[in-house]
Amino acid sequence: MVGRARTVGAAVVAFALLVVLWELAKLVLPGDGVLVGDTRILPRTDDSAMPHVWTVLGRLAEPEVAGAADARTVGAAVASGALFSLALALGGLVLGGVLGMVLALAMQRFALLERAALPYVVASQTVPLIAIAPLVVGWGGKIAIMGWAWQPWASVMVISSYLAFFPIAVGMLRGLNAPAKADVELFRTLAAGWWTTLLRLRLPSSVPFLLPAVRLAAAAAVVGAIVAEISTGTRGGIGRLIIEYARSATGDPSRLYTAILGAAVLGLVAAGAVGLLDLGLRRYRGSVR
C-alpha cells in the first residue's frame, strides 16, 4: 500500500513540476522565443503563445464567446465535446474490436487464411492508415444504407474502428496461438474439439495478449476520432473544438489549451476504461500455463 501511495504521490509531484516548469519558462525565457537565423529554436513564451496555467483553468469557467449573454462556458463546451468524441471512439473500439477478434478467430481456424492475410494485417499496423480519414469523410450526405442517410459521425466511428481493428486482430491471434504445444496436445488427447479447445484453452490464454492490444487500440481509436472530426468537420467533438479554437488562438490562446486539456483527459479516460477491463479479467492475466 505504501508503494502505491508513493506511485500516486510521485505522479502528482511530476505533474506539479511540469506546471512549475511551464511557468518558469514564461518567467525566464524571452517573450518572443529564441531565433537562430529564421528558425525559432525556443518557443514564444508571452501570454499569447503560452498563457499562465491559471488563465487556462480560469478560462474553463468563462463563457465560450466573450460578451454573449447566455452562452455556455468553455468548460461545458470542452466537456460535451470530449464526451461526444469519447462515445464515438468507444463505439469505434467496440466495432473494430469485434471485427478484429472475428478475423483473428478465422485466421486461427484456417491456416491458409492466416498465411495469406496476416502479412497485410501486420503491415497495416506500420502504415499510416489514418491518411484515408479525409476520404471516408466524403461519404457524409452522399450515400444511404437501406434508407439510412450516412451521417458524418458515422464516418468518424468508421475511422476509429478501422484504427482499432488491426492491433486487436494481431494481438488476439498471437494470444490464440499462445498456448504451449504440450497444452494443445493435452486437449487433443482428451479428444476435445476445436470449440472446446477454443473456449477452455485458447480464449483464456489470449487474455494477456489481448489486453495490451486493446490498450493500444483504445489510444488509436481516440486519435482516430479526433483526426476524423477534424477532417469531417463533424461538429460537437473535441477534435473540431481544437481546430476551431486554434483558428482564434492569436486573440484567445487559453481557449485552445482548454481543448487540448480536454483531449488529454479523454485519452486518459479511455485508458482508464481499458484499465477496468484489465481489472475484470485479472484472473486470466499472466496465469497462462
Place this chain on the structure above:
Amino acid sequence: MTRAVPGAPGVDAGPRRGPRGFGNVWPPVAFGAGLLVLWELVVRLARVPAFLLPTPSAIAEQVVAQFTVILSTAAVTGGNAIVGLVAGFVAGVALALLAAGSRIFGELATPVVLAASAVPIVALAPVFTTMFGSATEIPRRLVVTVVVTVPVFVATARGLRQVQPVHAELMTALAATPWQHARFVRLPGAVPYIMTGLRLAAPASVIASIVAEYFGGLQNGLGSRITAAAASTAYARAWAFVAASIALGLLFHLAGLLVERLVTRGRTA
C-alpha cells in the same frame, strides 16, 4: 509458470517466423493480387462512385501523373519524420537512462510518459504552432519527437530492468561498480529492447508526421495533399497520395527492421 506478456508500446509483429520459403510467399502475394483484381472488378461492375472508392487502375494512373509532386511532398513529410524520429529516439533513450540511474527521476518521469502514451499527442500540433509560428516545420517535428519518445522510453526502461539474475550476481562477484554494471551488463543487455522500440517508433513517426499536417501549418506535405485533393473531389489523386503515404510508412518500417537486425545480429535473445 507465468508467461512473458507481450507488451506496450506496441503489439509486436506476430509470431516470429523463420526465413520465408517460396511456399510461404505465394499466399500473401496471391491474396494481395486477388484483392486488387476484385477491387477493380467490383468498383467497375457495381459502378461504385469514385468518392467511395476509385479503381486501383485510376489510382495507379494518378501516381504516375503526380509522381514529381509525390516525391517532393514525401520528402517533406519523410524529412519531418526522420528529424523527429532521431530527436525522439535520443530523448527516449536518455530519459530512460536517467530514470534507471536515479530512483527519484524514474518515479517522476514514468507517470508522465505513461500518461503521454494514452493521450492523443498529435492534438498538440496546434499548440506547437502557436508557440513556434506556422511558417516552420518545427511544430510538426516536435509532435513526431514526442510521439517517438514515448515507445522508445518504455522499451529502453524495460530493457534496462531485464537483467538476468545470474549476470547481476556475476557482476557482484566481480566487485563491479554500479557504473561498470551499467556499462558491461545493463546497457548492452538493453540494446535489443531499445532496437525494438526504434522499430515500433519508425512507422509511428511517419503517421504522426502526416496527421500533424491535418492540423494546419505549412501545406507542403503528403497529408495536406490528401486533404486538398479530397476537398476538390479529385478522389483518385487523393488515393494516390494515400498510396504514397503507405509506401513511406513501409519504407520507415523496413528501415527500422533492418537497423534492428543489423544491431542485434548474432544474439539469441
Place this chain on the structure above:
Amino acid sequence: MTAVLLAGLQKRFGDGDHAVHALDGIDLELATGEFVSLIGPSGCGKSTLLRVVADLEQPTSGSVLVGGKTPHQARLDQDYGIAFQQAGLLEWRNVVENVELPLHVHGVDKAERRARAAELLELVGLEEFAGSRPSELSGGMQQRVAIARALAPSPRLLLMDEPFGALDEMTRERMQAELLRIARETEAAVLFVTHSIPEAVVLSDRVVVMSPRPGRITEIVKGERPGADADVDDVRESSAFFTAITTVREALRKGHP
C-alpha cells in the same frame, strides 16, 4: 594458510515465525589446493553456504575467512572465481571477450587480458572458438568458457554452484575430468556444490554431507580424487569409489530419514 575457514556459521532468512534456518553451526576448513564438495538434498543450504563465502549473502552470525580476509575484502580483491549452474555468458561478447570480462572490469589493459584469455582458452580446450558467439556453443562448451572466466584473475579459490547440473551425463563426466586437470594445473582450492553423489566422490578430497532445516554438516566422507598420474575412468571403476558412494549415500539417509 587455509583457503576458507568457517566457524559457528549461522544463516537465517527472514525473522519471527517465518524465519528459515538455512545454516546452523557450520564449522569447516578448506586447505590450500583442496577440493571439497558440498552435497545434500534441496534446501540443505549448500548453495547458501557457497554464497556466504562469495559475499553474495551475509551470515547471521559466526565467522567466515576467505584466504585470511573477510569475504567482502576477498571479493574486492578478486581472490576467488565463481561459476554458476547457468554459464551466464554475455551474449553480446564473443568467447574470448567473455573470458576477459573480469580483467576488463578491473582495468587490465587489452594486450595483457588477451594474452591471459588465450592461455585460459587453451586450458579449457576452446582456443579455436575464441571468436565464436556464446549461442554457437553447446551447453558443455559454454560452461567451460564460464570456468575459464572464473579463472581469469588467477584466483586461489574456485567456487562452483552446480556448474554441471544442466549437462547430460556423458558431457558431465568429460567436464569432471577437465575440471580435475584444471584444478591440478592451477593448484586452486575448489568449493563445489552438487546433487550428484558420484560427481562429489570422483572430484573431491573430502565430501561434506549436509542435512536440511536447519542446514547442518552431518558427516564428512573422504573422496576419491585421483592423483596426478591416475586416470579418472579407473577411479570410476574402482571398488574404493563404490565404497565411498555407499558411505555418502548412507550419510545422506541418516541426515534425512
